[in-house]
Amino acid sequence: MLTMDRMPATPVNPRGPVLAYLQVAGDLAARITSGEFAPGDRLPAERDLAVEYGCAYDTVRRATAVLRDRGLIVTVHGRGTFVS
Amino acid sequence: MLTMDRMPATPVNPRGPVLAYLQVAGDLAARITSGEFAPGDRLPAERDLAVEYGCAYDTVRRATAVLRDRGLIVTVHGRGTFVS
DNA sequence: GGCGATTTGTACGTATGTATT
């Protein structure tokens, strides 16, 4: 049976051909389009995402910047990052 | 006599009300519009700018990102940053 | 309004990778 379980973040492969922040951006985008994160939902805190993905805060910031530019998410200082 | 001497970069005041990277962006913009850096000119290397301004490399990166967004400069990987 | 907890924002420092000369 297909249970819509939380798909754990795929740890970043720092040696892979794809830049780390693009790996994170791609994975987050997939989790959003898959419905794991629905519109209005708040994503985990950026620093928590960094732990999940096994990467630096800076890398998550770059990733979320990409998704913000795409209009996929909205970030509010002091509150969090939300799915558009 | 007014000599068009090189105006040294104003060191960043990290305690000031203006964000450090905006201070750098503003100063660079002023040096460009004043003609110190003319179109086609290459700016000093980002790390040299960091030394000039007494700030971190990251701060210069943020500043140049602002000027790039404004179309004031163009950055080429491995070559440098040029006035548009 | 104050206080603390949470979360994003900025800043610094450093190391390594990649492109150009």
Add this chain to the structure above:
DNA sequence: CAATACATACGTACAAATCGC
């Protein structure tokens, strides 16, 4: 191949905004 210069990545610290109590 070496030097130069931008790009990415990691780690850390502190500031600023928000919210609940």
